[in-house]
Amino acid sequence: MALLNTINNVIQNVLADGLLTFTSNEVKIGCKISHFAGSNAIELNGAGIYLVSVNADVVPTGAGLISMQLLRNGDPVDGALATVTGVAGETANLSFTTLVKVLQSCPCIVENDATLQVQLTAPATVSNVSATVVRVG
Numbered sequence: 177m178a179l180l181n182t183i184n185n186v187i188q189n190v191l192a193d194g195l196l197t198f199t200s201n202e203v204k205i206g207c208k209i210s211h212f213a214g215s216n217a218i219e220l221n222g223a224g225i226y227l228v229s230v231n232a233d234v235v236p237t238g239a240g241l242i243s244m245q246l247l248r249n250g251d252p253v254d255g256a257l258a259t260v261t262g263v264a265g266e267t268a269n270l271s272f273t274t275l276v277k278v279l280q281s282c283p284c285i286v287e288n289d290a291t292l293q294v295q296l297t298a299p300a301t302v303s304n305v306s307a308t309v310v311r312v313g
Contacts, residue, residue: 178206178311180218188302196232196244196294196305208311218309220290223280225313228256230294231271235301236262242298244270248290262298275312 182198190196195216204211209226210219220226228246236242239262246256258270281288294307 178208178224180204180209180211180307180309182211182213182218182307184305185303188305190296190300190302192297192299194296194299195247196296196302198305198307206311209309216293218292218307220276220278220292220309220311223278223288224311226276226278227273227308227310227312228276228292229271229273229308230256230306231269232294232305233267233303234260234262234270234296235267235303236264237299237301238262238264240298242268242270242296242300244272245295245297246272246274246276247293247295248276250291250293262300 181203182201184199197216199214201213208221242262243259246253256272256274258272260268278290
């Protein structure tokens with residue numbers, strides 16, 4: 177079994193296209209998922225299917241669309257996106273849940289690890305950030 181729940185209850189000021197930071201690992205079991213407190217990266221170490229759930233309270237600095245997107249090795253993960261039409265100074269909750277598959281190593285697949293990060297598309301103040309990752313297969 178491998179699972180991680182990492183959070184950040186400290187207010188973060190995030191720039192457009194900035195990454196969310198997770199300051200505390202509340203639960204960590206196993207070695208297939210790793211995260212260092214204070215980092216913005218969650219590592220999936222080895223083949224498997226991982227359930228990823230992210231939640232955050234976001235206060236946009238301006239009006240307009242704001243999205244929270246999961247990145248895998250720097251690229252957006254299809255379907256792991258939450259968008260809201262934000263109002264400057266008003267809190268919106270953004271969340272998503274998705275599955276991420278890491279393939280088994282073989283001659284045609286050199287890398288069987290993945291780095292996950294969470295990105296905002298517009299500047300905002302962010303609080304109550306939580307990410308939960310569970311290896312389900």
